Structures are given as C-alpha cells and as structure tokens.
Amino acid sequence: MLAYALCCSMKEMFARSSVSGRGDPCWQVTQQLHILIEKVTHTLIEKVTHTLIEKVSRVLPSLVMEDQAPSRPKVAAHVTGSLAPKAQREGGGSPGRRVQGQKISWWEGHNGLAFLQEVRLVDGELVVPRPGLYYIYAQTYFRHTHPEGEEEEEEDREQRGRPMLQYVYKKVSSYPVPILLMKTSRTSCWSRDSQFSLHSAHQGGLFPLAAGDHLLVTVSNASAIDMDERSSFFGAFLVS
Known part of the structure; x- marks a missing residue:
C-alpha cells in the first residue's frame, strides 16, 4: 500500500511538470516516466483487488452457499x-x-x-x-x-x-x-x-x-x- 501511495504521488508530480514544461528538452523523458508510473499503478491496483477478493471468498463461502441453495417447496x-x-x-x-x-x-x-x-x-x-x-x-x-x-x-x-x-x-x-x-x-x-x-x-x-x-x-x-x-x-x- 505504501508503494501504491508513492506511485500516485509521483504520478501527480510528473503530471504537473508535463503541463508546465512542454518546451523543456526533457519533456519527452518525463512523459515516458509518467506512462510507466500509470502502468505500475494499474498493476498494483489489480494485485490489491485480487488479494481482497481471495480474502473475502474465504470468509463468505457459507453466504454464497445459502444463496445457491434450492428454495424450500411452498406448502x-x-x-x-x-x-x-x-x-x-x-x-x-x-x-x-x-x-x-x-x-x-x-x-x-x-x-x-x-x-x-x-x-x-x-x-x-x-x-x-x-x-x-x-x-x-x-x-x-x-x-x-x-x-x-x-x-x-x-x-x-x-x-x-x-x-x-x-x-x-x-x-x-x-x-x-x-x-x-x-x-x-x-x-x-x-x-x-x-x-x-x-x-x-x-x-x-x-x-x-x-x-x-x-x-x-x-x-x-x-x-x-x-x-x-x-x-x-x-x-x-x-x-x-
């Protein structure tokens, strides 16, 4: 989670520099770093989401089984x-x-x-x-x-x-x-x-x-x- 927060902070910093310094010769390098940070951030989000899904599935299988259980015949x-x-x-x-x-x-x-x-x-x-x-x-x-x-x-x-x-x-x-x-x-x-x-x-x-x-x-x-x-x-x- 710390790495995710750091990536988000760097992403915001480079985004501001990209807008204000487009005439700078280093602008292309900054833009590439910005794209790289977006990819890393997306990967981290996927990993965190997958981990949460695994943990939740261990806690809620009984609820899932109840929802899938056949309804009791009505009399x-x-x-x-x-x-x-x-x-x-x-x-x-x-x-x-x-x-x-x-x-x-x-x-x-x-x-x-x-x-x-x-x-x-x-x-x-x-x-x-x-x-x-x-x-x-x-x-x-x-x-x-x-x-x-x-x-x-x-x-x-x-x-x-x-x-x-x-x-x-x-x-x-x-x-x-x-x-x-x-x-x-x-x-x-x-x-x-x-x-x-x-x-x-x-x-x-x-x-x-x-x-x-x-x-x-x-x-x-x-x-x-x-x-x-x-x-x-x-x-x-x-x-x-």
Missing part, C-alpha cells in the same frame, strides 16, 4: 366458496360426533381464486402433507334473505336472532374426535325491511400440524352461507 392452499346445488348445501356435511355446527364440504380447490400447492382437498377438508407450523384462516358470509311482499314466518324471526358461529377443527389419526382449533361468533340484528343482510365471521391463527392432519370448517347454519369466492374462503400455509 399452501386457498379454497373458496362454490355454487353447490341447494340439496347438497341443506344441512351441510356431517362432521362426525362431538363436533359443533355443520361442515362446509363443497369448497372449490382449483378454479378462480382457489389453488392447492402440495395440499389435498378431500370431502371439504384440507390434508396437510408435512409437519410444521401453519397459519390457518377462514371466513364465511352469512346471508339472510326475506322475499319482498311475503310475511315473515316464525322460523325466520328466530333465525334473525341467532348468533352466527364458525369453527375450525383439526382431525388427527391418533385421536378419534376432531380437535377444535378456533371458533368465532357474531350476533347481528337482521333488518326485516331489507331483502337480504350479509354478515361475516372470520378468524386466523398459527398452529403446529403433523403430516396427514385434516382441517375443516363448520358453521351454525350451512344453508345460510353465501358461497361467493370472495366472501367465503378457507386456507392454510406453512410458515416454518
């Missing part, structure tokens, strides 16, 4: 509402014993906004392919309809006062009863003056899951769910 699913026949929606699916609510089993897994990436959709349930920490979320829209001009029945009046409930369960092979992960509820006063009312129930959280675990959503009244893909959806993705 995610987002299923949406689908327009299933009314007969299929009436009463919802059977979630099994000791499970609250009616299971939504007519999720869409491939069309529109829905997708499945390493996750399977079986009878309305998401099947996790590998163990890890997952973020699970669900949203359902409850639609209450009342045809205009028709008198409201007693059953409709009772329905308007009931809470809207949504549950997210996990099914594991080692335990016979589905395990409740999350639940949410909402009580709203549905106006009799409007043709319909929409109210959402949504929730999400982080949970450890094992390979082969099933996830499912149940609601208090499956026939009242508005299954538009932007209104009702359910999903999970691997965090770590």
